[in-house]
Amino acid sequence: MSIDLRNRLFEQLDQLVLIDPHTHINALDPSSHTLADILGYHYYTELAHSAGMPKGQIEEEGISPKEKVGRLIENLGPISNTIQYSWFIEMAQKLLDFEGDTIDASNWEAFYDSAAEKMSADSWTDTVFNKSRLESVFLTNDFDDPLEGFDSTKYIPCLRTDDLVFHLTNARTKMRLYEATNVEISNVASAREAIGKLFDHFVSRNAKACAISLPPTFAPTKVSDARAETALSHVFSHGPSADEDDQRAVSNFIFWTLAENCQQHKLPFDLMIGVNRKVFPEGVYQGQDLYDSRVSLIQYKDLLNAFPDVTFPISVLASVTNQELVSYSWIFPNVVANGHWWYSNTPTFIQHDCAARLEAIPRTKQIGYYSDMYKMEFALPKFAMYKRILAKVLAENFVIDRSWTEESAVELGTQLLRGNVESIFNVGS
Amino acid sequence: MSIDLRNRLFEQLDQLVLIDPHTHINALDPSSHTLADILGYHYYTELAHSAGMPKGQIEEEGISPKEKVGRLIENLGPISNTIQYSWFIEMAQKLLDFEGDTIDASNWEAFYDSAAEKMSADSWTDTVFNKSRLESVFLTNDFDDPLEGFDSTKYIPCLRTDDLVFHLTNARTKMRLYEATNVEISNVASAREAIGKLFDHFVSRNAKACAISLPPTFAPTKVSDARAETALSHVFSHGPSADEDDQRAVSNFIFWTLAENCQQHKLPFDLMIGVNRKVFPEGVYQGQDLYDSRVSLIQYKDLLNAFPDVTFPISVLASVTNQELVSYSWIFPNVVANGHWWYSNTPTFIQHDCAARLEAIPRTKQIGYYSDMYKMEFALPKFAMYKRILAKVLAENFVIDRSWTEESAVELGTQLLRGNVESIFNVGS
Amino acid sequence: MSIDLRNRLFEQLDQLVLIDPHTHINALDPSSHTLADILGYHYYTELAHSAGMPKGQIEEEGISPKEKVGRLIENLGPISNTIQYSWFIEMAQKLLDFEGDTIDASNWEAFYDSAAEKMSADSWTDTVFNKSRLESVFLTNDFDDPLEGFDSTKYIPCLRTDDLVFHLTNARTKMRLYEATNVEISNVASAREAIGKLFDHFVSRNAKACAISLPPTFAPTKVSDARAETALSHVFSHGPSADEDDQRAVSNFIFWTLAENCQQHKLPFDLMIGVNRKVFPEGVYQGQDLYDSRVSLIQYKDLLNAFPDVTFPISVLASVTNQELVSYSWIFPNVVANGHWWYSNTPTFIQHDCAARLEAIPRTKQIGYYSDMYKMEFALPKFAMYKRILAKVLAENFVIDRSWTEESAVELGTQLLRGNVESIFNVGS
Numbered sequence A, B, C: 001m002s003i004d005l006r007n008r009l010f011e012q013l014d015q016l017v018l019i020d021p022h023t024h025i026n027a028l029d030p031s032s033h034t035l036a037d038i039l040g041y042h043y044y045t046e047l048a049h050s051a052g053m054p055k056g057q058i059e060e061e062g063i064s065p066k067e068k069v070g071r072l073i074e075n076l077g078p079i080s081n082t083i084q085y086s087w088f089i090e091m092a093q094k095l096l097d098f099e100g101d102t103i104d105a106s107n108w109e110a111f112y113d114s115a116a117e118k119m120s121a122d123s124w125t126d127t128v129f130n131k132s133r134l135e136s137v138f139l140t141n142d143f144d145d146p147l148e149g150f151d152s153t154k155y156i157p158c159l160r161t162d163d164l165v166f167h168l169t170n171a172r173t174k175m176r177l178y179e180a181t182n183v184e185i186s187n188v189a190s191a192r193e194a195i196g197k198l199f200d201h202f203v204s205r206n207a208k209a210c211a212i213s214l215p216p217t218f219a220p221t222k223v224s225d226a227r228a229e230t231a232l233s234h235v236f237s238h239g240p241s242a243d244e245d246d247q248r249a250v251s252n253f254i255f256w257t258l259a260e261n262c263q264q265h266k267l268p269f270d271l272m273i274g275v276n277r278k279v280f281p282e283g284v285y286q287g288q289d290l291y292d293s294r295v296s297l298i299q300y301k302d303l304l305n306a307f308p309d310v311t312f313p314i315s316v317l318a319s320v321t322n323q324e325l326v327s328y329s330w331i332f333p334n335v336v337a338n339g340h341w342w343y344s345n346t347p348t349f350i351q352h353d354c355a356a357r358l359e360a361i362p363r364t365k366q367i368g369y370y371s372d373m374y375k376m377e378f379a380l381p382k383f384a385m386y387k388r389i390l391a392k393v394l395a396e397n398f399v400i401d402r403s404w405t406e407e408s409a410v411e412l413g414t415q416l417l418r419g420n421v422e423s424i425f426n427v428g429s
Ligand SMILES: [Zn+2]
Pocket: A022, A023, A024, A140, A372
């Protein structure tokens, strides 16, 4: 009965047409061409590597997509328990008409070929959008992305700012910034001018958010213009060998300037908090980052108080930070709980975190889920996973434990999945 | 069947007459006069504020109680999912004969009036005690509370000591202490004398506990009399601008002196660990505090070892600290796990934390729940929430998973709800 | 149905013959002689002490085993809710033919006598092995254990290294090392020689792992030979009063040397992370240790990167570190998630931690459980507890939530319980 109930709720949530509020889709090449685009996703390469497959076999230069897929398939046995493997199978079944529950050495090749044929259709991306019941997706664009050649109401730009905040010591970043804005950044005024131009450009192209991922040690504070002036000058003259204090002051100055621009342009600022980069430098591409779960949202106290008019959709990397996210969203009007990110994007953590949010954060201030995908095919299985868990939580914690009607439960789920994306990011309604 | 089982256990636990071991009830005005006393509870004002209602609308001077309730009701839609909203509805139904599941613009006014009428009865407080099956409640009294004008076996005094430990730099605190004790505190000896007088007074008025809430950075240590002497002298001459080191030494000295008095008077010392005050200074009244969950009970190691005869009922603010609370209660004879506090007082965290405690802490060393309420009407829905979760945990983790009889499960629940309050605080038996 | 399903899965997992990959069994005296060996286990003495039984009654010199059991039994009432008490009852029922659910003042004496009689049989240890379906157990041997007098394929040696890393300042440790290796350790070269000899000895006696428990503050780094040389010289001349920096450098040097030897001898290095020793010095024997849950696996970043060929089965003391363990095992090929340790070895934490691991760590990189027992009788109830929880997780999170077949679920459980112990430690297959 609880299972039937869950299924009924899921069926209704599964009818919704969604907007995916955070992806890494390339708008000029959104969907896959072969299974190599699917299995090249870092979740598969890093798990296969973790289970013993040498990096050299995975990332060997010059091998064909088919060869790569064959090698990976043969190494997926040890990860058949993972939720990531189940994404692959569900995607194969629902989008690529695969029949069966296992893809292995015995059957992958025929499937590879049939998948490649389907993916070669001109309409493939549209097919994926339709079957996935997706209306549009947010992108994650480098600050110097020209944002041209695509429909920006379907592929909605989002300004990613990691490079600006953390890599301005890098001469290449400064050069890219110059190329994007025609501003040679050398001091506080020119930095403000350049960043202002980026926002103008993005907003003119329908950008609906600014985003950044942040290490657990980051604790933004306002620095004075005078301090920023000195710090910028030191950082530009010494590059990556500049004093850590100066580098931190520059990061803080740029970060604060971004928040000011978000305020001015009424853009939400997505904070994705907690990642340490390159913890495992010998890992595969995009499979090197981990974290120190000892982080607190108290580090963002000054920021949240300084920008009451900026909405901060916050994602946390570790489930142990979820209760703080619940509490800060419950108290701060400008904090929104955003999705289930990366290492917390597995069922046990999603269920625990989702349930805690649903019972204590205003229902208008929770974004249920985003896929974080690099290729369109992943929206379907990832959202399906989330919707099953959401249906379970709504069934058990609301309909059974709190005597809610199924209709009310579906309304709440609908708001998390669609309504809040519209209202928070000002899209799609 | 698991649902039926839960209901059977709940029904039995729900028959118990309880003592609420921690509230903020004003013994001279314990229950509500209008719904404004209910909806003025910070849980509603802060959630409405978080969901977008301006503070100025909530806290406008001079508006009538009815106007305030009307404004708040119109802003509760976004929080209808929260467990706090469900407390309001259950309270309305069970204590105020409200019929229906929603209170909104369409029906609040008639309900406001009928509630005000019921609350105006002389017997209203008694009615609430009876319907809530409460025998008595612990108060949380300022140190200079005269403790007069009420039945101290029904409203049991508890000495709150936050001001003494953390705000002795404040001239007003020193003055209040003088007025309460006739001791002008200026050095170690007079501080000890004043605090001793407070304890004598409280104990003579049937106080059964001393309590304090503590920031996550606090780590009590014993300071020598000589160090305390210097620190007190600096703090009294420089006030709030005194050295942080001196302020910390004074806090430690006063805290240690409180523990010594608890030992002497055989009073449990409630430690409520983890709150940062005024994290969101623009928040509504009592809706400004949050926390840094990076706190450890190891900070209390010296204290727990130094006072083996003092019972420390410990509450932790964040569920991530609950496992430490379980382990410290399992090892230290003088540590007791106490209730589910504030940001951890929502079903998902209660269930997880309660289950972990029930299977590893001696059954005599767990206080199931306290309401933390400011007005008597909240005991019923808050305890009901807890009893449902307790029944669920007893049903699933004991009767089903460990083959306990229902009778044994109810006995365990009864001990958490009533028996341990009696034995730990020496009341009511 | 979910209960029936769980039971079916449990029955199948319960048929497996297991190898216990971490115990503290004394190979020369593996099983109990009386119930005093059972109830003398720190879980019972520390819980009875925590519930109010004076240490002097528990540890009084010269009392008979029977007297000790009688005293403890009379103090177990307050811990009848704990999972540890349920281990005792299940063990009594399954191994010692006890009938009933409670052992108390009314019935313990007859049971004591019948247990003592059963335990006095020459075949008792074999009986326990058989009824527990155990094939062999790992030991935890002091570095100077002669490893003689037992069958090292049934009692598999494991080199415990806590003393070497953390107590080399202790003259007694240095002496024991000399007695074990004939090497007078005085500098880097002799330290390497001595440790090499220990490994040679252990490996020659079929040792299959090296193990250590680590405080939350430990963060291993490589120190240069020159730094190690100075540090060793200071530590040997000043003993425990040597500079903390020097002591830390010595710990790091020895720890790194152990890892180098694990690499050379292809031994997994069990890291048991997070314990603070003697937090409660007045506690009973082995009941004095607790922890600070603020620890991160990022502290092991350098080590994990430096030794890609050493397998590190990692146990964490607190459930809040479990997600990091999941993520680090998912990314680092040489990290394996190992069992449910000590304060996390209770059902609520096991279930949450186990579920999180099963869905995100390659199935080949998870060791389901070890008993950590001191006497053979505890394997049966401890593994039974784990198998029930594993069956529950497989039933709910795999068969129900993810539509796995029961057969596949049992295969996954079997791999966790047996297969991975074989492959990771190179035993038993
Ligand atoms: Zn992303």
